[in-house]
Amino acid sequence: xxxxxxxxxxxxxxxxxxxxxxxxxxxxxxxxxxxxxxxxxxxxxxxxxxxxxxxxxxxxxxxxxxxxxxxxxxxxxxxxxxxxxxxxxxxxxxxxxxxxxxxxxxxxxxxxxxxxxxxxxxxxxxxxxxxxxxxxxxxxxxxxxxxxxxxxxxxxxxxxxxxxxxxxxxxxxxxxxxxxxxxxxxxxxxxxxxxxxxxxxxxxxxxxxxxxxxxxxxxxxxxxxxxxxxxxxxxxxxxxxxxxxxxxxxxxxxxxxxxxxxxxxxxxxxxxxxxxxxxxxxxxxxxxxxxxxxxxxxxxxxxxxxxxxxxxxxxxxxxxxxxxxxxxxxxxxxxxxxxxxxxxxxxxxxxxxxxxxxxxxxxxxxxxxxxxxxxxxxxxxxxxxxxxxxxxxxxxxxxxxxxxxxxxxxxxxxxxxxxxxxxxxxxxxxxxxxxxxxxxxxxxxxxxxxxxxxxxxxxxxxxxxxxxxxxxxxxxxxxxxxxxxxxxxxxxxxxxxxxxxxxxxxxxxxxxxxxxx
Numbered sequence: 001x002x003x004x005x006x007x008x009x010x011x012x013x014x015x016x017x018x019x020x021x022x023x024x025x026x027x028x029x030x031x032x033x034x035x036x037x038x039x040x041x042x043x044x045x046x047x048x049x050x051x052x053x054x055x056x057x058x059x060x061x062x063x064x065x066x067x068x069x070x071x072x073x074x075x076x077x078x079x080x081x082x083x084x085x086x087x088x089x090x091x092x093x094x095x096x097x098x099x100x101x102x103x104x105x106x107x108x109x110x111x112x113x114x115x116x117x118x119x120x121x122x123x124x125x126x127x128x129x130x131x132x133x134x135x136x137x138x139x140x141x142x143x144x145x146x147x148x149x150x151x152x153x154x155x156x157x158x159x160x161x162x163x164x165x166x167x168x169x170x171x172x173x174x175x176x177x178x179x180x181x182x183x184x185x186x187x188x189x190x191x192x193x194x195x196x197x198x199x200x201x202x203x204x205x206x207x208x209x210x211x212x213x214x215x216x217x218x219x220x221x222x223x224x225x226x227x228x229x230x231x232x233x234x235x236x237x238x239x240x241x242x243x244x245x246x247x248x249x250x251x252x253x254x255x256x257x258x259x260x261x262x263x264x265x266x267x268x269x270x271x272x273x274x275x276x277x278x279x280x281x282x283x284x285x286x287x288x289x290x291x292x293x294x295x296x297x298x299x300x301x302x303x304x305x306x307x308x309x310x311x312x313x314x315x316x317x318x319x320x321x322x323x324x325x326x327x328x329x330x331x332x333x334x335x336x337x338x339x340x341x342x343x344x345x346x347x348x349x350x351x352x353x354x355x356x357x358x359x360x361x362x363x364x365x366x367x368x369x370x371x372x373x374x375x376x377x378x379x380x381x382x383x384x385x386x387x388x389x390x391x392x393x394x395x396x397x398x399x400x401x402x403x404x405x406x407x408x409x410x411x412x413x414x415x416x417x418x419x420x421x422x423x424x425x426x427x428x429x430x431x432x433x434x435x436x437x438x439x440x441x442x443x444x445x446x447x448x449x450x451x452x453x454x455x456x457x458x459x460x461x462x463x464x465x466x467x468x469x470x471x472x473x474x475x476x477x478x479x480x481x482x483x484x485x486x487x488x489x490x491x492x493x494x495x496x497x498x499x500x501x502x503x504x505x506x507x508x509x510x511x512x513x514x515x516x517x
Contacts, residue, residue, distance in 0.1 A: 007131060007134055009128060009194070010192065021084075022148045023179055025121055025126075026148055027176055027180065029156075030159070031060070032060075034172050035173075036292045037160045037296075037310070038163075038164045038172050038303060039054070040303075045169065046107055052225070054413050055104065055108045055111075055221055056107055056108065058220075058221060059111040060111045061285070062115065062410045063111070063112040063115025065407050066119075066210045068399050068402050068406065069209070071119070073201040075124075075127075076197050076199040078196065079195070083124065084120070084128070085187055086117075087120045088121070090117035091176070093113075094113040095114060095174070096174065099170040099173035126145065128191070156314075157292075158308060161303035161306055162307065164304070201259075202259040205251050205258055208244045209244075209259065211241075212240070212241050212244035212245040215241035216237075219238060221414050222234065223418065261393055264397055268494060268495070269384055269389070269497075270389050272384075272385075272492075276377070276381045276488065277408065278411075280378065281412065282411060282412030284412075285409035286481060287348070289416065290420065290474060294474050298356060298474070311367075313374070314371060315371060316374075317371040319372070320376065333387075333497065334497055336376050338492060341377055342485070343370070344374065345483075345486045346373070347370035348478045348479070348481045348482035350365075352475045354471070356467055385397070419473075419480070420477055423473035425469075427468070427473055428465060
């Protein structure tokens, strides 16, 4: 029994090792939300439009999704220490380059580099936390780790808003430099080497999946500006996505050592869980991408105020974690997942009642409800997905689950931005058509005698029409997301569950940590 209590990783100073690993993980999770509130300022500085500035978010998420399947193979080939140090170093350098970017093209390129490095930080930090602890310590360590994971969604918008308001949006990225340097030093000193071993990887399968996913993302990102399939560029992307996707399916089925074992897809719970992971990533990140623009451009809040109004989601997630120790052991996770989806749908439906002039209280309340709903969705979803999956496939399953969640986030951000831009144009035309002389708060015939005053007055009217059109466009997006959450509930009937499959509080803690990624 004594041998089982010896950690896999034995460090000269475990406390400082964990500080370095946790700081690296928090730095990565922070960057998923810290840039959101600075997007309007970035757009003005980089010469980007409302629909192209979201590439700052989608490029990061997509790069992480593409790199994730390589995590296990890279750990086996180069070792945990080398991969962690390399990831921290590349992430820090990429953050510096993002802060120095002079165009939207440069920013997207540097965010891709940041996403490729950041993909490994959270799972490797979790591995270090678990492997440097004994079995008896793991539940407590996972609880600490989970609370560290939650710091990102809570602190990201606040820190991003504060830096943008008081300094410059570039400091949203420069803030990573001292943290990254400190993490690198601690890990260099206290993370020991781990053994490496040869392991085959389906490199061709990974390339096919990466090309299919990237081409699909380019269709969503550039479709609106290129008039969709009227453009030869979009047609080429569609051909690449369809052909590579089809080849990837055939290759994964026929290859002796596929990128993802076929046994994963024979587990019905896991397959259904992948769909829910995609949905949750789609809804959660879409909302987080849309709200900063709404709060700053419609309601006139500063970036810092926007960050404060976004943080209740993280607070709701953090507060609800305390409920899951006893609940996971006693309540059917399908019921908890249903509650989570309905809470998310409720919060989004309440957001469809927002108006151009509104106090802060509804924004704060919907954020808290949504945060609790996300927790009630994430954790049962992971427990359901992995409950019947053999332990030999859990690493690959975790990688595929994170891939689906990141794909959902990337697709959701792009789709929401496209729908927002499209509906804004449609709503502007419809609302503008109903603006008559009787509705304008001045006499159009008399005001024309004042020259420039007439033009200024008409601009004011057009601005009011724009504001109302944008508000309706945001509401349309929120309504669509609410419908998606409700429509997903019946699919829980496909899930099989037995009470004895529940693993208790410690498993619930591990599920929380996996969900946070």
